[in-house]
Amino acid sequence: MDADVIVVGAGPTGLMLAGELALAGVRVRVLERRDSPQRDSRALTLHPRSVEVLDQRGLAGAFLAVGKPVPGWHFAGLETRLDFAALDSSHGYTLFLAQAQTERLLAGWVHSLGVPVSRGTTVSGLAQDDDGVEVTADGTRLRARYVVGCDGGRSIVREAAGIEFPGTAETLTGMLGDFAVIDGTILHRAAPGGVLAVPLGDGITRFVTVDAQRMREPSSTPVTLEELRSALVRSCGTDFGVAEPRWLSRFGNATRLAARYRSGRVLLAGDAAHIHFPAAGQGLNTGLQDAANLGWKLAAQVHGWAPDGLLDSYHDERHPVGAAVTANTEVQTLLLELTQVARYERPAAALRALINDLLGIEAANRRIAGAVSGLDTRYGVSPEPLVGARMPDIPLTTHTSVAESLRGGTFVLLGLTGDGPAENEVAGWAGRVTVAMASDDAHPALAGITEILIRPDGHVAWISRNGQPGGDRPGALTAWAGKAATSIGV
Ligand SMILES: Cc1cc2nc3c(=O)[nH]c(=O)nc-3n(C[C@H](O)[C@H](O)[C@H](O)COP(=O)(O)OP(=O)(O)OC[C@H]3O[C@@H](n4cnc5c(N)ncnc54)[C@H](O)[C@@H]3O)c2cc1C
Structure with missing residues (x-):
């Protein structure tokens, strides 16, 4: 094998994913068609959840040093702005930063992790079998256990894997x-x-x-x-x-969403999986968050400890996000287009005024801002509001913050009472789980919770409530972080 994982495309999604995989100890290689990085930038903004994700890897400071935080953002170009500052995040702003800069900073991270990025290398096809995937690039064949297409809207990886890309062609x-x-x-x-x-x-x-x-x-x-x-x-x-x-x-405004984000050993992320009009600047942001969701799951699969279904949960969790983003961009495009069509000029202006008014209502603004910022993304269904949601970035007693505790790319088992989890109780998951402590009054959403298992991407996997300290902790750890090391012989 030339690598555990070949990532095709060194755009923002491919670079983020390569970093996530390398951090988790996966041998990853990136193949990129362009000889040199892009000078001009399509995307201009990083929304709150993307900055949180970067913070979880210790990268936010470098981005903030060159970007400009702006507290509000727009929806469909309406005058009433989305109030990101009112959202429950330590990064309640959109960070104005040109895509070329984002790519430069991510490339620096990937380089520091020792990932080889082969520029001037165009992938033209691939074939998968039971053990791996053979990638053809400029007449050379390379083999990896998994391949991820981060090769943009015209993805050759998607096409070669036979993944449908249904949607609508460009009309505007x-x-x-x-x-x-x-x-x-x-x-x-x-x-x-x-x-x-x-x-x-x-x-x-x-x-x-x-x-x-x-x-x-x-x-x-x-x-x-x-x-x-x-x-x-x-x-x-x-x-x-x-x-x-x-x-x-x-x-x-061509709008398409891959029918599947995985076909066997081939996966898709970023624009390779979803394209849409760049309304409210969400494509790059969605790609970064795809990468954050996929990286640790694919690493677990490569290392052999992934619980059944973990890798498939990438599609289950991110496909609905892609569907929601494509839908909201279609709404915004329609609101822009109608005002330009003479026949609809008046009703379209009235419709825009109406939605503009609604955005003035705090709860309505919060709802749309929560979606566009990426902060309200929640995975799975649970009666517990926190489960599946992103963990609020509270201060910890063992680390400066939740974000800091996640920097190693492991799960975090967070105790919220004095007798929280001890290191020796998670010894079987060493290297996969970090133990941390916080006070249960650090955030209103933590009331009554004694323990939380946070995934490497910062979403809450499991909680234990009052009266059952530890709950079924080993069961939760096994369900998410795989069998304890002694039972899988590592
Ligand atoms: C005008 C405009 C404004 C936008 N503004 C925003 C914004 O403000 N915020 C936002 O979030 N998004 C925005 N977007 C969307 C954003 O630019 C994309 O979503 C983002 O670039 C997707 O990143 P990616 O890494 O998935 O794909 P890409 O950036 O397309 O990167 C794919 C990479 O794969 C390489 N590649 C392709 N084919 C091959 C091959 N066969 N072999 C090897 N390498 C290959 C390419 O050279 C490229 O480097 C905007 C888009 C446009 C058009």
Whole structure:
């Protein structure tokens, strides 16, 4: 075998996944078609759950050092912003950071973990058998036990694995242009719903627009400067003096979701599994969170301790998230498109005003912000609200925070009473489980809970309530972190 896992694609999803696997001791190799990293950036923001996930690996500080936290974000370009600051997170903001920077920082992490990234290597096919997968790249064959396609919307891995990608073709496009502009008032003058202007850093501002006259142009048609200028004038009455674009691009609303995220030894993550209009900036964020969900499960499978069904739970947990994201982007696209269609101009404006009003209601704002931020993602069904949800990032007595306790990429068994779990009680899961302690009054959601098993991705696997300290702790550990070492002979 050339590697335990081959990751195809060194975009944000592939890099995040490679880091997760390497942290868990998996021999991983990344194959990337491009010779050098991307200069221009599609994505511009990291939402709260993504920053939490980065914090769980000790990476958030490096991202915060170069990004700009902004407390609110938009839905469908509506004026009333989603209030991320009101969410229960130590990262209640969206972090403005260009995708190229995100990729640069993730690549640095992956490099520090010793993962080989082969650039200028194009995968053209694969074949799987009972023991592994053979990948063809530039006429060479490489073999691994598992392959993950993080190779974007046109994924060759998805196609070679025969995974269907149902959905709808492109019917609408938007345009973007990155310019060095000096006019500081620009961000306030851009027309809500018509033009979004976002600072990219280094004096560059991005203009994004969906223009009635140009929105049926296919995304394969290059954008011209004159075309974008005219669209800005139509929306805002000025072209803001833009000239000498650094980058012009057209992007579409093709919306598709892979039928399965796993086919045998081949898995998909990120845009390879879901594509949609970039409304409210969720694609990259969803890809990072796919990677966080998949990494530890695939590592467990490679190391031989994965409980039955653990690897399949990747599809079960992340496919519904992909479905929800594609659905909310379709709603947002419709809200943008209708205002541009003469026949619907008035009712569409009324509909936007109505939804804008609803976003002014705290609970409604919280609901949509919870979804777009990724913080409300909950896996599985349990009468216990905390089970399946992400663990709140409370301070611990043994570590500075939950995020810090997760940095080794293991499960965390968190005791909330004085006589919590002792190291020797989890000796059979050494290397898989870290023991930690906190006070049960550290967060209202912990009332009555004596012990919590937190997964390596920060979601709650199991809790034990008052009166049964420890509950069925060995059962929970076995169900999630596999059999104790003595019983599997490692
Ligand atoms: C205009 C626009 C704005 C956006 N804004 C945001 C935003 O603000 N926030 C957000 O979260 N998302 C945003 N997105 C979406 C985001 O850019 C994508 O979701 C994200 O890039 C997906 O990451 P990925 O790693 O899954 O795929 P990609 O970034 O597409 O990376 C795939 C990688 O695989 C490589 N590859 C492909 N085929 C092969 C092959 N055969 N062999 C080897 N390597 C291969 C590619 O070269 C590439 O490096 C935006 C998208 C657009 C178009």
